Amino acid sequence: MKDLFDSLKKSAYIGSKVIADKTKDVVQKTKDEVDIQKLKYDNNKYFRQIGILTYKAAQNEISDPSDKIKNLLKEIEYNMNIIENIKQGQVFDQEEVVVEPAEDLENETDVEKVVIEPKKNEEGYFVMRFCKYCNIGNHPDSTHCVHCGRRLK
Structure with a gap:
């Protein structure tokens, strides 16, 4: 009977170790995906x-x-290298690269924003396309999510 319990104990330990390792892998992949999305968002901001x-x-x-454009392009290239390293599973030392914002463009207040209101259905509710990755509502004519940038299907 003691052998049975020892065997069960050993199996439970091995099983929980496998589950813990898989969980760590999933968490790391999720963190990597979040880091990649943040870097892509930053690159889109620099392109703007x-x-x-x-x-x-x-x-x-x-x-x-x-000079400002060259500085922004360096930051974009740096982010793209980090993204590539993350995709290849490499550990990277993310040193801080200082990029000066282009003349108060952080808020992009100098740019005239065009706002297009979404369409309404018969009941008067806005029709929106929801991103299946982040569940954010988008304009019905959008091809990409305004939040995460992924292509809407």
Whole structure:
């Protein structure tokens, strides 16, 4: 009888160790996916800043923005390298790269925002497309989620 309990104890220990290892793997993959989404979000923000700088330079509102654009491109490239390292399962030392925001563009208050209201159905409720990854409501004509950036199907 003691052998049976010892065998059960050993099996339970091995089973719980396997479950713990699998849980750690899932948690790490989830953390990696969150880190990747944050980096992609930051890159989209930097691309918008580059677009704003380019537009302002074309309108002669600001002088040569090339240094600021180069700095933003370095940050984008750095983030893309980190994303690639994460996808390959490599551990990375994320050193802080300082990027100066392009002339108060953090809030993007200088950009005229175009707001398109979603359509309403017969009952008067807004029709929205919900992202299956983050459950955020999007405009019905959207092709990508406004929150996580994934393609809406």
